[in-house]
Amino acid sequence: MVVSCHSCPLRRKSVFTQMTDSEVAFMQKFKTGELEVEAGSTLMMEGSKSPQLYTVLEGMGLRYKSMAAGDRQVINIVLPGDFVGLQAGIMDEMQHSVEATTAMTLCVFDRKNLWSLFRDQPERAYDLTWLAAVEEHLLGEALAMLGHMDGLQRIARAFVRIYIRGKALGLVQQGAMPLPYKQQDLADALGLSLVHTNKTLKKLREDGVAVWRNGVLDIKSYEKLCEIAQIETDGKAVARPLI
Amino acid sequence: MVVSCHSCPLRRKSVFTQMTDSEVAFMQKFKTGELEVEAGSTLMMEGSKSPQLYTVLEGMGLRYKSMAAGDRQVINIVLPGDFVGLQAGIMDEMQHSVEATTAMTLCVFDRKNLWSLFRDQPERAYDLTWLAAVEEHLLGEALAMLGHMDGLQRIARAFVRIYIRGKALGLVQQGAMPLPYKQQDLADALGLSLVHTNKTLKKLREDGVAVWRNGVLDIKSYEKLCEIAQIETDGKAVARPLI
DNA sequence: CGGGCTCTTGACACAAGTCAAATCGCGTGG
DNA sequence: CCACGCGATTTGACTTGTGTCAAGAGCCCG
Numbered sequence: 001m002v003v004s005c006h007s008c009p010l011r012r013k014s015v016f017t018q019m020t021d022s023e024v025a026f027m028q029k030f031k032t033g034e035l036e037v038e039a040g041s042t043l044m045m046e047g048s049k050s051p052q053l054y055t056v057l058e059g060m061g062l063r064y065k066s067m068a069a070g071d072r073q074v075i076n077i078v079l080p081g082d083f084v085g086l087q088a089g090i091m092d093e094m095q096h097s098v099e100a101t102t103a104m105t106l107c108v109f110d111r112k113n114l115w116s117l118f119r120d121q122p123e124r125a126y127d128l129t130w131l132a133a134v135e136e137h138l139l140g141e142a143l144a145m146l147g148h149m150d151g152l153q154r155i156a157r158a159f160v161r162i163y164i165r166g167k168a169l170g171l172v173q174q175g176a177m178p179l180p181y182k183q184q185d186l187a188d189a190l191g192l193s194l195v196h197t198n199k200t201l202k203k204l205r206e207d208g209v210a211v212w213r214n215g216v217l218d219i220k221s222y223e224k225l226c227e228i229a230q231i232e233t234d235g236k237a238v239a240r241p242l243i
Numbered sequence: 244m245v246v247s248c249h250s251c252p253l254r255r256k257s258v259f260t261q262m263t264d265s266e267v268a269f270m271q272k273f274k275t276g277e278l279e280v281e282a283g284s285t286l287m288m289e290g291s292k293s294p295q296l297y298t299v300l301e302g303m304g305l306r307y308k309s310m311a312a313g314d315r316q317v318i319n320i321v322l323p324g325d326f327v328g329l330q331a332g333i334m335d336e337m338q339h340s341v342e343a344t345t346a347m348t349l350c351v352f353d354r355k356n357l358w359s360l361f362r363d364q365p366e367r368a369y370d371l372t373w374l375a376a377v378e379e380h381l382l383g384e385a386l387a388m389l390g391h392m393d394g395l396q397r398i399a400r401a402f403v404r405i406y407i408r409g410k411a412l413g414l415v416q417q418g419a420m421p422l423p424y425k426q427q428d429l430a431d432a433l434g435l436s437l438v439h440t441n442k443t444l445k446k447l448r449e450d451g452v453a454v455w456r457n458g459v460l461d462i463k464s465y466e467k468l469c470e471i472a473q474i475e476t477d478g479k480a481v482a483r484p485l486i
Numbered sequence: 487c488g489g490g491c492t493c494t495t496g497a498c499a500c501a502a503g504t505c506a507a508a509t510c511g512c513g514t515g516g
Numbered sequence: 517c518c519a520c521g522c523g524a525t526t527t528g529a530c531t532t533g534t535g536t537c538a539a540g541a542g543c544c545c546g
Contacts, residue, residue, distance in 0.1 A: 065387050068473055073387035087380060090373050095380040118369050122361040125368045129361075130333050132375035137330060137338040139382035144308050144316035146389040147434030150533070183493070191390030193535050198494060230311055393501070425524070436503050441526060 002034050003057070008242075010057060010081050015168040016242040017127075026121055027243070030113055035106040043098040043106070044085060050094060051111050053085035055243050059104030060180060064188065065096045074189035076138065077101075077162065077181070080169055083131055083243045089114045090132075102180050109243075127241035134240065146191050149230075151200045154190040156228035159210055160235070163219060168237035175222070180215040245277050246300070251485075253300060253324050258411040259485040269364055270486070273356055278349040286341040286349070287328060293337060294354050296328035298486050302347030303423060307431065308339045317432035319381065320344075320405065320424070323412055326374055326486045332357045333375075345423050352486075370484035377483065389434050392473075394443045397433040399471035402453055403478070406462055411480035418465070423458040 003009070005028040010016060019027070035054065037043065044050050046066060061078035075096050078084060088094045089111050118125040145154055166177040187197040204210050209225050211218045219225060226233045246252070248271040253259060262270070278297065280286065287293050289309060304321035318339050321327060331337045332354050361368040388397055409420040430440040447453050452468050454461045462468060469476045 065383060067387060067391050071391060073383075073390045075383050075386065086372075087376050090369070090376040091380070096383055115365075115369075118365040118372075122358075122365070122368065125365065125372070126333070126358075126361050129329075129368070129372045129375055132372055132379055133330050133333040136375055136379045136382060137334070139379060139386060140308060140316075140318050140339055143318065143382060143386055143389065144310060146386065147316045147431075148310050148314060182491095188390075194493090195495090195536080196534055199534095202494080427524085437525090438504080438527090439502050442502095445526080 004028060005031060008057075011242055013081075013168070013170065015237050015239055016081060017239050019242075023121070023123065026124070030109055030117065031107055032110050033108045035108050037100045037104050037106070039100055039102050041100045041104075043100060043104075044088065044094045044096075046095065046097045047093050048088070049092060050085050050088040053083070053089050053109045053111055053114070054106040055109075056080050056082045056084065057105040057107055059100060059102045060178075061098055061100045061102075061104060062181070062185060063096050063098050072188050073191070074185055076142070076189070079165055081240070081242055083128075085111075086128065086132060086135075090128075101185075124241075124243065127243060130241060131243070134238070151190070151192050151196055152203065153228055153230065154192065155186070155197070155200050155204065156209070156225050157231065158186065158190060159212075159217060159219070160222075160225055160229045160231050162217065163222075163225075164235055164237050166217075175220075176216055176218040178215060179212060179217040247271060248274060251300075254485055256324075256411075256413065258480050258482055259324060260482050262485075266364070266366065269367070273352055273360065274350055275353050275356075276351045278351050280343045280347050280349070282343055282345050284343045286343060286347075287331065287337045287339075289338065289340045290336050291331070292335060293328050293331040296326070296332050296352045296354055296357070297349040298352070299323050299325045299327065300348040300350055302343060302345045303421075304341055304343045304345075304347060305424070305428060306339050306341050315431050316434070317428055319385070319432070322408055324483070324485055326371075328354075329371065329375060329378075333371075344428075367484075367486065370486060373484060374486070377481070394433070394435050394439055395446065396471055396473065397435065398429070398440070398443050398447065399452070399468050400474065401429065401433060402455075402460060402462070403465075403468055403472045403474050405460065406465075406468075407478055407480050409460075418463070419459055419461040421458060422455060422460040 005011070005024050034057070043054065043061065056078055058080055063075040063078060064072045065075065066072050078098060084098050084106070085094065145157055149157065162179065163172065163177065166172050171177045183197050183201065184194050187194045190197070192200070201212060207224070208220050209228065210220055223233060248254065248267050254267075277300070286297065286304065299321055301323055306318040306321060307315045308318065309315050321341060327341050327349070328337065388400055392400065405422065406415065406420065409415050414420045426440050426444065427437050430437045433440070435443070444455060450467070451463050452471065453463055466476060
């Protein structure tokens with residue numbers, strides 16, 4: 001059953017900026033269908049020219065770059081509302097891969113209609129640029145994190161960032177949210193070895209800061225976590241456009 | 244003396260995509276003036292809402308984020324042709340600072356005209372998004388570098404990247420190009436300590452790979468450098484739009 | 487019950503950070 | 517014209533965070 005943009009459950013959430021009815025109608029035309037993928041599927045391959053672009057409706061995923069020697073750098077996690085494939089649409093090819101960690105439902109757009117969006121809907125073009133600029137900002141933060149923080153701080157910071165996003169999406173219940181990734185995924189995101197990630201998680205657990213187990217992140221002390229992460233406790237997710 | 248966009252010396256270089264006469268004419272209207280700043284000036288401050296956006300005509304600079312404890316993460320270097328302030332234009336505020344390392348000449352645009360660019364010049368809007376997407380890609384690469392490479396590899400990779408950009412801009416003469424930064428700048432970019440950066444540079448020097456001295460980067464063996472950096476030797480700069 | 491993932495833990499090695507001090511280069515002022 | 521001072525670059529000695537190797541424990545599924 002295909003959801004109409006008008007009644008899209010994501011669109012109602014306050015994290016997403018509101019559109020006028022005519023704007024929603026345009027997006028509806030832009031949308032060409034829905035895609036369901038199972039856990040583990042690769043949505044986009046580094047170097048490929050995907051003919052399709054997606055907005056995540058449900059499920060979680062990972063963006064990553066493959067490196068020499070078989071290891072990879074996780075760029076960030078993909079949550080509902082995220083737009084996937086902008087690079088393939090704007091540049092020629094994807095510069096990273098995208099993988100579904102859980103089963104996912106995606107809203108599908110056709111890449112060849114992207115230009116009409118720039119021509120006829122400058123507001124949406126602006127939104128796309130906004131998304132790219134925000135992504136750039138987030139990567140800048142991640143870079144600073146890898147460059148200047150130790151393992152404990154990195155993990156704490158990752159948890160805070162994820163928690164803020166999860167909260168904005170309504171995924172958090174009593175301080176806990178689903179986080180169905182592997183320790184290896186986190187290690188690959190933070191530039192740490194699996195072993196060291198594991199030991200650092202243990203420390204956070206024993207210090208009563210946060211417990212991440214069985215795919216659920218449970219924040220025991222948001223204050224302590226933020227202190228370690230060097231982040232203000234009042235951080236909120238910024239409202240973002242939903243494409 | 245203000246250069247007209249039509250006779251802009253940068254625009255002639257082949258690294259930049261060509262515009263039609265009418266497109267150049269629009270950019271000319273968009274341009275509100277030129278700015279010359281001396282070495283050491285701060286062009287944009289993290290958190291500020293700059294009313295102006297720039298394209299670099301001459302000189303070199305640095306983008307960086309300030310961190311706790313007084314140190315900083317250099318995001319990347321700023322060379323002629325680079326667009327500065329996109330974040331201030333699209334998002335509300337800059338997320339990083341920009342500093343002039345040498346004296347610089349900048350082409351000035353008014354932020355409040357940015358929307359008219361999206362409305363009336365979809366090609367330019369597309370270009371801006373393209374720039375943001377490329378920036379995102381480069382930061383992704385940088386992230387992978389910090390996450391997975393050791394000091395020697397990082398420096399080698401930084402040199403190769405810089406060299407490719409410098410070559411495309413015609414800054415390279417007999418394998419050498421001006422690179423007027425401090426070792427501390429490079430250290431801050433690569434997430435290394437100054438001391439370790441210095442020792443690693445020494446190694447590159449003694450191994451006959453590259454010498455960086457007195458603000459000049461001299462590549463002694465591009466092959467060795469690329470091998471260390473794990474980059475193909477045939478890498479070229481991609482053509483990019485000049486805003 | 488067995489095979490294959492994850493997750494845990496311990497022991498050890500090494501890359502890189504920190505601290506401290508010497509040297510070099512350069513502009514300024516006596 | 518030389519002495520001084522300050523910032524940048526070098527170098528050495530020591531410390532430590534993190535990676536690597538290896539092996540065991542927990543858990544799910546066929």
